[in-house]
Each structure stands twice: as C-alpha cells, then as structure tokens.
Amino acid sequence: MTTIFVGNLSFQTTESEVRNLFERYGRVTTVRLMTERASGSPRGFAFVNMPGMEDAEEAIARLHGNSLGGRSMTVNEARDRDEAKPLGATTGRRSALLDSL
Structure with missing residues (x-):
C-alpha cells in the first residue's frame, strides 16, 4: 500500500474529484481530504492510498x-510524521548539538 500526499488543493475540491483523478492510474482504496478539527474547514491537502506501487x-x-x-x-x-518533523520538534528540547556546546 502506498500513501500519496496531495497538496495545494482548492478548498472547494471534493473527495470524488481526487478519487476520479487518481483512478486513471489504478485502484484507489481511500481518499482523505484533511480538515481543521475544530471548524471542519478544508486544509487544502489530501492523502490517497493506492495498493499498487507502480x-x-x-x-x-x-x-x-x-x-x-x-x-x-x-x-x-x-512521509511518516516522524520524518516530516524537524530535529528536536518531537521533544521540545534543545538539539544535542546545542547541549554539547
């Protein structure tokens, strides 16, 4: 299963539009349009899951x-969330480099 990030989407983009676009290239298992938790407003990006790597x-x-x-x-x-975060962002601590100075 490959998860694809789709960014810079219009806030009016629908799940079916994204699904139809990606289905031209193979089977799509899920499409998740991301929204703000509190308001439900679109965030302008989505994740698409496709089972075939090719x-x-x-x-x-x-x-x-x-x-x-x-x-x-x-x-x-x-990318995994941990890969996407800058060094030190997950702990809130200063980087090891600063600690060694």
Whole structure:
C-alpha cells in the first residue's frame, strides 16, 4: 500500500474529484481530504492510498504540478510524521548539538 500526499488543493475540491483523478492510474482504496478539527474547514491537502506501487508511482509522476480546480498540485509519496518533523520538534528540547556546546 502506498500513501500519496496531495497538496495545494482548492478548498472547494471534493473527495470524488481526487478519487476520479487518481483512478486513471489504478485502484484507489481511500481518499482523505484533511480538515481543521475544530471548524471542519478544508486544509487544502489530501492523502490517497493506492495498493499498487507502480500505479502510485505513475500517478505521482503524471499528476505532480498538474492543475486541479485552478491550482497546481503537489503530489508525492507521503512521509511518516516522524520524518516530516524537524530535529528536536518531537521533544521540545534543545538539539544535542546545542547541549554539547
């Protein structure tokens, strides 16, 4: 299973629009349009799950930079949350480099 990050989406973009776009390249198991917890307002990005790695790679290659709803999408393989955080962001502590000075 490959999870794909889709960014820079219009706030009017629907789940079915994203699903239809990615289904051109293979089977899509889930589409999650992310929203603000408190208000439910769209956050402008989504995650798409595709079971086939080759299908996902083709979708990423063909859709990155393409327009949906008048906006140029960012499309790439999603990273784990821990990979996406800067050093020291998870603990709230100073970096080991600063501690050694």
